[in-house]
Every structure is written in C-alpha cells, then in structure tokens.
Amino acid sequence: MIQRKTTKQIHIGDVAIGGDAPISVQSMTNTDTRDVIATVTQIKGLTEAGCELIRVAVPDMESAAAIRLIREQITIPLIADIHFDSRLAVASLEHGAQAIRINPGNLGGLDKLARVVDAAKMHQTSIRVGVNSGSIEKDLLKKFGYPSPEDTRSLIESAMTNVSALEKMGFFDIKISIKSSDTLTTIAGYRELSRRTDYPLHIGVTEAGGLIPGTVKSSVALGILLFDGIGDTFRISLTRDPVEEIRVGFELLRSLRIRERGPEMISCPTCGRTRIDLFPMAEEIEKILQTMHSNLKVAVMGCVVNGPGEAREADIGIAGGHGTGIIFKKGVVFKKLPEEELLSTFLEELKKMDAEMLELAGAG
Ligand code: SF4
Numbered sequence: 065m066i067q068r069k070t071t072k073q074i075h076i077g078d079v080a081i082g083g084d085a086p087i088s089v090q091s092m093t094n095t096d097t098r099d100v101i102a103t104v105t106q107i108k109g110l111t112e113a114g115c116e117l118i119r120v121a122v123p124d125m126e127s128a129a130a131i132r133l134i135r136e137q138i139t140i141p142l143i144a145d146i147h148f149d150s151r152l153a154v155a156s157l158e159h160g161a162q163a164i165r166i167n168p169g170n171l172g173g174l175d176k177l178a179r180v181v182d183a184a185k186m187h188q189t190s191i192r193v194g195v196n197s198g199s200i201e202k203d204l205l206k207k208f209g210y211p212s213p214e215d216t217r218s219l220i221e222s223a224m225t226n227v228s229a230l231e232k233m234g235f236f237d238i239k240i241s242i243k244s245s246d247t248l249t250t251i252a253g254y255r256e257l258s259r260r261t262d263y264p265l266h267i268g269v270t271e272a273g274g275l276i277p278g279t280v281k282s283s284v285a286l287g288i289l290l291f292d293g294i295g296d297t298f299r300i301s302l303t304r305d306p307v308e309e310i311r312v313g314f315e316l317l318r319s320l321r322i323r324e325r326g327p328e329m330i331s332c333p334t335c336g337r338t339r340i341d342l343f344p345m346a347e348e349i350e351k352i353l354q355t356m357h358s359n360l361k362v363a364v365m366g367c368v369v370n371g372p373g374e375a376r377e378a379d380i381g382i383a384g385g386h387g388t389g390i391i392f393k394k395g396v397v398f399k400k401l402p403e404e405e406l407l408s409t410f411l412e413e414l415k416k417m418d419a420e421m422l423e424l425a426g427a428g
Contacts, residue, residue: 073264089297110306115310118141118143122155147170194240207221211253239264300312335367340389357422362378379417380417
C-alpha cells in the first residue's frame, strides 16, 4: 500500500541508505564522545536494541580522535556530527568516521567546505547536509522568513543551495535532512524536498521533547511522511535514553508494516471488568520481550470479553479471569491457572516459543 519513493542509494559503512534498502533506524549518543568507554557502552546497548547507524557529536579535536578507538569496539557504522569547524570534519574522517553530518552553511565558506569534500572523497564517505530551522542562513531567512507549515522555502533553499555547492565540487554521496521542531513544518518541508530531489532523505523532528510528547510528535510527522513513501533513514529524537529512540523507531515501522523487529505485544488498557493485577504482569512481559528477537505476537488481556479473542489471534496470550487466567497458545487454550502461577508459567512458555521460532527462522 505504501509506495516508497525511489531515491539514489548511498552507503555508510555496510549500511545502504535509499533506493531499495530497508529504511534504517538510527540514533545519536548523548555521552561525552571523548569518554570512549561510556560512548562504546552506550553504542553497544543501542546496537542490541536494533540501532543500525550511530552518530556522535564532535565538538573538539579530542572527540574526533576518540572516533578511532570507538570504531574499533563497535559493529555499526559511525557518523560524526560537526558544526562550525571544518577541521573537525576533516579530522573525524581521518580518524575513521564512515560519514559526516554537517550544515555546510555554517562551516565558514566554500574553501573550507572544499577541504571537507576532498577528505570525504579520499575516505569514500558520504555527507549528510543537515539543515535545522534554527540555523538557516540569515539571507535566506530575510528573503523567505522563518520556516512555517505554509512556507518552508528557507529550509528547502538552504538545503538545496548547499547540495548544489557539493555537486559543483563533484561530490554526490549525499543525503539530506531539513529538521524543524514543528510537526507540520516537518511534514510540509519534507514533502516539498522530496519533490525537489532524488537524494536519500534522513527524516526527523528535531528537539521533539520527552518520551510522550517526543514520541507523539515524531510518530505523527514521520508516520505521515513514511506513509507518503518519503524517508530512507530516520531518528526519533527524544530527551531520554537513546535506546528508547530505537524502540519507538521500530514500533513506528511496525505500525506501518514497513519493517518488523522482535516480538509484538498487544495489551488491553484494563477496565472495570479486570479482576487480575494486569499492569505489573504486562510490564514484566514487555521487559522480557525487549530481550527477544523472534517475531512472536503476544497478547496480554484483562478479561474474557475481548481477551480470549485477541489472545487466540496471537502466538501466545493471556486472558485474565477472576483471580485466575487462561494462557492461549496458537489459538488453543493451553492452561487455566490461578493468578499467582500465571506470569511464571506464561514467561516459561514465551521463552520456549521464542527459541522455537528463532530455530525455525534459522532453519528456513
Ligand atoms: S479486554 Fe476486558 S479488561 Fe481489557 S479493556 Fe477489554 S473489556 Fe476491559
């Protein structure tokens, strides 16, 4: 149903972006990049959660130098994020960054940009032209005004002017982002950008907020764009542990049936009919599911009204009763148990099914 726009394909390390490559989920570390141990630890956690590309901030030379040590210890491609100082971009590339994110307009002139482009060519890495609403060139702001849902020209022109500067230097391994903290501006901007260019697009809402507002804003904007077929890679930006960004990212892709990763859990909100303590049970199950890798469908339902129906649709499910509960497996009642035994038996069966499913997938 979703017709994805075909964009040019680029590579960051071994991850393809654009063209027919899967839409990749990325994040950014919030550790001090100079602190190699903390940064590597965070990247490993993110990798375990499914993160496919990682960006690190490079505000000084020490951070650029740390890239080499970080890369030796991680398995996903690393992107260096640079503002203002072209020397940091060059140094990051020399130390092994597999791509850089710059806002070419704030690097201090074309000669400095040319040095960055030369380094990117030499190291065969790509460049993200990353424009943010908050850092658009003054002349463009004067001409078109601050970006709004009605007029995103300052964002688009900033990106396209910088892309054309790279092209004039013979550089084409480009992806583009035009981020705004406003949902409607993000949607309008990327729709227009997608009409203007075939380069792959990194989509996202910048400074989206904490877990709930950030998830909602990002899911609305990115959900609409992805449904339109726009976007080749994205970051859900949250004021949170970045692992949450990855979880939200994959749930978003799953909800649009674009990609699946790990089990899916449906659970009811509970109501006056619930006669078992469902919330802690659901929480515990959710925690365990985050460590699993099969595509199990799991249902956790509070009562027998919708419970058995939903639980039967799932690979494994619980429907609560009056101090009791029923476990369903593949649509069939497996066991009826008192509440105290329900969770432990359910988790045992869940782990067994996860292992079986992975084995089957491996055999297939
Ligand atoms: S499944 Fe049962 S307990 Fe849960 S919301 Fe529906 S009716 Fe209420």
